[in-house]
Amino acid sequence: MSLTNKDKDIVKAFWAKIGGKADEIGADALGRMLMVYPQSKTYFAHWKDLSPGSAPVKKHGKTVMAGVGTAVAKIDDLAGGLLTLSELHAFTLRVDPANFKSLAHCFLVVLAITYPKDFTPEVHMAVDKFLAALARALSEKYR
Amino acid sequence: MVEWTDFERATIQDIFSKINYEVVGPAALSRCLVVYPWTQRYFGNFGNLYNAAAIASNPLVAKHGTTILHGLDRALKNMDNIKETYSELSVLHSEKLHVDPDNFKLLSDCLTIVLAAQMGKDFTADVQGAFQKFLSVVVSALGRQYH
Numbered sequence: 001m002s003l004t005n006k007d008k009d010i011v012k013a014f015w016a017k018i019g020g021k022a023d024e025i026g027a028d029a030l031g032r033m034l035m036v037y038p039q040s041k042t043y044f045a046h047w048k049d050l051s052p053g054s055a056p057v058k059k060h061g062k063t064v065m066a067g068v069g070t071a072v073a074k075i076d077d078l079a080g081g082l083l084t085l086s087e088l089h090a091f092t093l094r095v096d097p098a099n100f101k102s103l104a105h106c107f108l109v110v111l112a113i114t115y116p117k118d119f120t121p122e123v124h125m126a127v128d129k130f131l132a133a134l135a136r137a138l139s140e141k142y143r
Numbered sequence: 144m145v146e147w148t149d150f151e152r153a154t155i156q157d158i159f160s161k162i163n164y165e166v167v168g169p170a171a172l173s174r175c176l177v178v179y180p181w182t183q184r185y186f187g188n189f190g191n192l193y194n195a196a197a198i199a200s201n202p203l204v205a206k207h208g209t210t211i212l213h214g215l216d217r218a219l220k221n222m223d224n225i226k227e228t229y230s231e232l233s234v235l236h237s238e239k240l241h242v243d244p245d246n247f248k249l250l251s252d253c254l255t256i257v258l259a260a261q262m263g264k265d266f267t268a269d270v271q272g273a274f275q276k277f278l279s280v281v282v283s284a285l286g287r288q289y290h
Binding site (some may be wrong): 032107110113 | 175195213252257259262263268271272275287
């Protein structure tokens with residue numbers, strides 16, 4: 001299920017539309033994931049506060065979205081473009097890849113809430129495919 | 144048996160009391176058919192599913208979307224016995240319809256997203272958690288009689 005040129009165009013356009021809201025969206029998605037998929041909390045036991053809107057969640061949402069931004073910029077070569085991040089996730093963070101799906105879903109939910117008219121089924125599909133490709137690239141180095 | 148908090152019970156009842164079945168059901172099913180096109184395999188006799196526009200305006204899809212959403216009413220009315228409540232429907236989906244149960248999750252995800260778009264800011268993390276828990280219990284019950 002590789003990204004078609006149409007998918008890439010849709011993703012790039014939607015990312016441009018998101019613009020400065022990226023950090024807010026990232027924080028919201030992360031906060032939701034921690035609440036809706038409690039297993040994801042196991043990776044953040046070192047945080048004081050895991051509730052939606054808390055400082056660590058906001059900060060980390062920003063970090064994650066920076067990674068998504070990189071992926072959008074390198075959409076034509078995700079494996080290559082995300083090599084460093086892949087190594088980080090594989091050797092240091094060792095996040096079980098199932099959690100990428102959980103975060104992706106929460107990201108889609110936030111997009112639906114923020115852009116109810118623009119997040120059409122076609123946009124949904126393109127973004128879903130992109131997030132899946134991103135997750136794959138992120139797990140490249142796992143084994 | 145599934146444990147429901149008061150918040151979860153109240154949230155689920157509240158959501159369904161306000162939902163427009165004829166809008167949300169069709170939107171969820173058509174979104175599923177577009178986002179996960181392989182799910183179209185179950186709807187060979189629905190006519191034109193050629194593209195997103197065709198799916199969105201297909202009356203059979205709309206009708207079936209509404210039917211599916213009303214199927215959740217049983218869970219709503221029997222929250223403490225969802226497993227037994229869906230026993231027959233599970234057999235139906237397995238033995239007559241031959242639906243891969245993984246598809247239930249795909250439809251659930253689309254329904255969640257459609258509801259999120261409808262409810263906007265009211266679809267908080269807590270509400271999302273309650274709704275997804277409800278759907279996952281139904282999905283589990285629907286898959287139970289497969290063998």
